[in-house]
Structure formats: structure tokens, C-alpha cells
Amino acid sequence: MAVKALYFSERDGQDMALKNPEKMLFANKADADARDKMLELSEEILMFLKSKVDGLSEEHAEQCALAIAEERDLFLRALKKPSLLNQEAEAESE
Helix, strand or coil, X not given: CCCXXXXXXXXXXXXXXXXXXXXXXXXXXXXXXXXXXXXHHHHHHHHHHHHHCCCCCHHHHHHHHHHHHHCHHHHHHHCCXXXXXXXXXXXXXC
């Protein structure tokens, strides 16, 4: 029987990673590190949103922060060309 190492971000936790293996378990350390960095960014965005947007619920702030962090590259490109943020949504509606 072969042995296979699996990696996960400590920010997700082992229990959560095992419940969502397709998104949170990785075959290599680099992918797990990338997830950890994304989650770190999400936490920072969450704190920023909570300090800047009055009345934003914790749940919505978490959802927004995670969405922004997951689409980090898109947001970086959109700083130069804002219309990129909605091109995919427009293509789906056509």
C-alpha cells in the first residue's frame, strides 16, 4: 500500500479540510501555502471592511473578504482596467 502526504492550511484547520477536501487538501506544500496566503489576505481584508463599512454584518464581511482574496489577481488587473471586474458576469448573461 502506498503512502500519500496531504497538506492543508492551519487557518482552515484539519477538520474543515477533511470536510472539504476538494478545496482544502493539497498534494503539495506549495498549493497549501498559496491557500494559507489567500486566507491571510482574506483576514486582513475582513478587518479593513469592518473598520470602513458601518453596518456590514460579520457574515457578509467574511463573504466579501473571501471573494476578494480568491480573485486577487483579477482585482490587481482591474486596478489598471476596472471593466475587467464585470466582463465575466456580462459574458455569462449573454
